[in-house]
Amino acid sequence: MDSKLKRGCLVNGIFILLILGSIINICSFFINKFIVKLDPSLASSNTSIAITTVIGAIYLVVLIGAWLWSQMCIYAILPVKLISIVYSLSLQKITTGVIIGSVIGILINCFFVYSLLKIQKLRMEQSVQGN
Template sequence: MDSKLKRGCLVNGIFILSILGSIIKTCSFFINKFTAKLDPSLTSSNTSIAITTLMGAIYLVVLIGAWFWNQMCIYAILPVNLISIVYNLSTQQIITGRIIGYIINILINCFFVYSLLKIQKLRMEQSFQCN
């Protein structure tokens, strides 16, 4: 299998999982209401849910913008992700496993942004060669 094809499959997989994650974060308000019915001790504060929903919606917009190769949106993926991680660290207990997970998340998103920028650069070079 060609390495470019592998990279494309990996980038598309990361993209699809990121979209699904941001949709779930955007729907966290409804998920919180559902969990409140099941177990009231699992509910989060309204402020926390509002911020999580807002971060999910912003990340979804950034990912959709990156899908259409808007370079500004590609550059916005990492800062939005970092803001989300900092917020999650401030609201949850800091444990080693969670920090390792966030570091892996940052590395995956760095690879994702690098691959998107490289793909965009290759497409621009191909369009200049055709002209």
């Protein structure tokens, strides 16, 4: 299998998983309502749910914008993800597992942004060579 094809499949897979994650964050309000019905002690505060929903919506818009090759949106992926991770760390008890998960999330997003920028650069070079 060609390395470019592997990279394309990996980037598409990461993109789909990131989209699903941001949609789940947007739906966190409804998920919290369901959790409250099951176990009231697990309820999150309304402010926490609102912030998570807003971050999820912003991340979804940034991902879709990046997929449409807007370079500004590509550069916005990492800051939005860092804000999301810092906020989630502020809500959770910080343990080794949480820190490792956060680092892995940042590394995956760094790879995703790098791949998008590399793909964009290749497309620009091909369009210049075609003219």
